[in-house]
Amino acid sequence: MPWPALVRVRGRSMLPTYRDGDVLLVLRGIRPRPGRAAVVRLPPDAGGHPRPLAVKRVTGPDPAAPQRWWIDSDNAAEGVTSFDVGSLADHDILAVVVGSAWRPLR
Amino acid sequence: MLSLFHITDVSAHCDLPCGVYDPAQARIEAESIKAIIAKVADNPDPDFRTRAILIKEQRSELVKHHLWVLWTDYFKPPHFEKYPELHTLVNEATKLAGASGTKGELDAAKADELLAKIDEIARIFAETKKA
Numbered sequence: 037m038p039w040p041a042l043v044r045v046r047g048r049s050m051l052p053t054y055r056d057g058d059v060l061l062v063l064r065g066i067r068p069r070p071g072r073a074a075v076v077r078l079p080p081d082a083g084g085h086p087r088p089l090a091v092k093r094v095t096g097p098d099p100a101a102p103q104r105w106w107i108d109s110d111n112a113a114e115g116v117t118s119f120d121v122g123s124l125a126d127h128d129i130l131a132v133v134v135g136s137a138w139r140p141l142r
Numbered sequence: 143m144l145s146l147f148h149i150t151d152v153s154a155h156c157d158l159p160c161g162v163y164d165p166a167q168a169r170i171e172a173e174s175i176k177a178i179i180a181k182v183a184d185n186p187d188p189d190f191r192t193r194a195i196l197i198k199e200q201r202s203e204l205v206k207h208h209l210w211v212l213w214t215d216y217f218k219p220p221h222f223e224k225y226p227e228l229h230t231l232v233n234e235a236t237k238l239a240g241a242s243g244t245k246g247e248l249d250a251a252k253a254d255e256l257l258a259k260i261d262e263i264a265r266i267f268a269e270t271k272k273a
Contacts, residue, residue, distance in 0.1 A: 041144035054154065
């Protein structure tokens, strides 16, 4: 049974789709959907430090390992992607983004 | 962790620049601009001068780039509140690296002015690091 959660975007790597401060409704407990954004767990950085939970787009299966997921940022100029960290396992795709729940007023 | 009753922050950052900011990058480019100006003054060879000017313009663009990255990515609203002169400083410094400054001219005094502005930004940067 899927269950919903709220997350807030921090940073610019999902521009133009999601802006810093956007609150997204996400669903846990469902399979990753190619083409949809997702909350993902990234591998630790080069110094061995854990990375924060991230929002990325799941573009599709990893061509070299079809059971894994290729992730990308929407903003080509920024963001950690599978080009940097490789593809992710199923269990590292924690939730699928349903849509924007709220955008800061300004 | 993820729930409807608590909004979890999720990162949309790149991690190479995160935390790796230093006005020294802009300073090194500005120093090479100054050195190029000195070399051009001592060398009448037109080919050398053309090449030097080309490189000087590229380095001037890099100064602007590095300062803009600090301005947009490193400095945060509380910094601008505490150092209200920061916007003007970045504007003046990047202007000094532009067509009316080191990019367009061969004036060592402009390069010195640029270095001085970068140092002012570096001083504020160092203070924000201490906090």
